[in-house]
Amino acid sequence: MQFNLVTKDAASKARAGAITTDHGTIETPIFMPVGTVATVKGVHQRELEQDINPDIILGNTYHLYLRPQTEILEKAGGLHKFMNWDRNILTDSGGYQVYSLSANRKIKEEGVKFKSHIDGSFHMFTPERVMEIQRSIGADIIMAFDECTPYPCDYNYAKRSMHMTHRWLDRCIDHLAKTPVKYGYDQAFFPIVQGSTYKDLRKQSAEYIANSGAVGNAIGGLSVGEPAEEMYAMTEIVTDILPEDKPRYLMGVGTPINILENIALGVDMFDCVMPTRNGRNGTLFTQHGTINIKNKKWEDDFSPLDPDGTTWVDTAYSKAYVRHLFSVNEILGRQIGTIHNLGFYMWLVREARKHIIAGDFYTWKEKMVKQMDKRL
Known part of the structure; x- marks a missing residue:
């Protein structure tokens, strides 16, 4: 993956850029329609391509793992072929689903044991397993496995969670290096900044993620109920630290106004x-x-x-x-x-x-x- 910074706005931190992958060019800033289970709900691929015309859409590792399951996706030749979509795809690693399944999961250092929302069966996501699943799905951009903390969140919990997310990131990077791509094209890997709404934690996490050397970086744990002003404050702290020559993805955001305000803070990619x-x-x-x-x-x-x-x-x-x-x-x-x-x-x-x-x-x-x- 390559990122070309085209120009910057003089009165804000807004940027125009271009991300190039094996499935084409993504002009930024960009919004990614959410296709959680291999479809943007209620929209034919023809309408998606011709009328909406996004450069990239998003799928979800947790949901695709449960249905149709990675075995089916591998037989199809990956998610692109399964859903007949020849443009870019990004997959969220499932960290947000871990957050949303709070009543049906248990988080440990090893990973997360959770109960399926479909049939109640138990499953285990570790950083290593999530990397393998995303190899099987075959998205162009794949995400590190993280814990998305709730809002409000106790400082000590947010700090412990952030450090565990960092340790999980290191395990993701190590395992990804041992796991070859499956479909003949590259996959770009993005780590995720956490730290809830605490400035010192966000700064610390952004520095850790910036030092990981990934080709792009994401900001997680926002748009989970905090006031918009808190979201903007945390985003500004993080974008001041994340490398300027790499794309920045703010996960799960948001309203049209949220998107414009965060573009002004230097964010390039959005989904919601x-x-x-x-x-x-x-x-x-x-x-x-x-x-x-x-x-x-x-x-x-x-x-x-x-x-x-x-x-x-x-x-x-x-x-x-x-x-x-x-x-x-x-x-x-x-x-x-x-x-x-x-x-x-x-x-x-x-x-x-x-x-x-x-x-x-x-x-x-x-x-x-x-x-x-x-x-x-």
């Missing part, structure tokens, strides 16, 4: 279930604010869903029609909402890139944050 989950529930993001399409006010509004939108659904359907689909629980409504939101998120990061290159990102960002912070 928000555009797909909210789209399925009738919440639509636009550059002028957020629409709850289920509201009665749209019942007889026959204007386009989003006249400024970039996907075909934005002008093909009216607000009244899409509201009707949600009111009768028609699956098409959820599909339209998903495609619209993903298209908007892709427009947002690509527009941010244009303004970074043009040199007026900060002014544009401030205007967009005010526009989007409205309920329509």
Whole structure:
């Protein structure tokens, strides 16, 4: 993997760059649609490629390990071939699922024993096993196994967890060196900064991760319930330390405003279930604010869903029609909402890139944050 820093914004830490892997170029800043179980929920690959058009999507090690299982993925020739996707894929290692399964897992130095949310069977994730699973999945960018701490989190727990995440990182690196790729193309490895919302821990973790020498770095443990101001403060501490010549990935973030503010802090890569989950529930993001399409006010509004939108659904359907689909629980409504939101998120990061290159990102960002912070 190669990263080329194209330009930086003069009034903020925003950057425009390009990541090149064996599956193509990723122009940054970038948003990665979440395809947890080998699909971006409710979206055909043709719509994903032609209408939403991301350079990279995300899959999840925990979910793919359970279903369809690595044996099936290996027989298919890896996740790309299994889901018929020839662009980039990043896999999250499962650390967030360890966090979300707090009632059904036990964390030890060796790794994490957890109970499947599907059938209650017990499984063990160690740093070594997670590296092997991600080799079998075959994503272009793979993540270190870490522990994502909750919010709020006791300082001593956050400190112990951070040090264990660092030890797990060393084990991931050692084992990955012994585990060959399976499908004939390289896999880039990203470690993850932890430390909850404690400045000294974030600084210490960022320094440890920066010294690991990886080709890219991630920031984890945010967007777990902390105030946005805390997220931005922790991100700024970390991006001041992580190498400038390597991509920075803020995991699980976030709202359109969160994304713009973190781009301004020097983050290059994002993922979040928000555009797909909210789209399925009738919440639509636009550059002028957020629409709850289920509201009665749209019942007889026959204007386009989003006249400024970039996907075909934005002008093909009216607000009244899409509201009707949600009111009768028609699956098409959820599909339209998903495609619209993903298209908007892709427009947002690509527009941010244009303004970074043009040199007026900060002014544009401030205007967009005010526009989007409205309920329509």
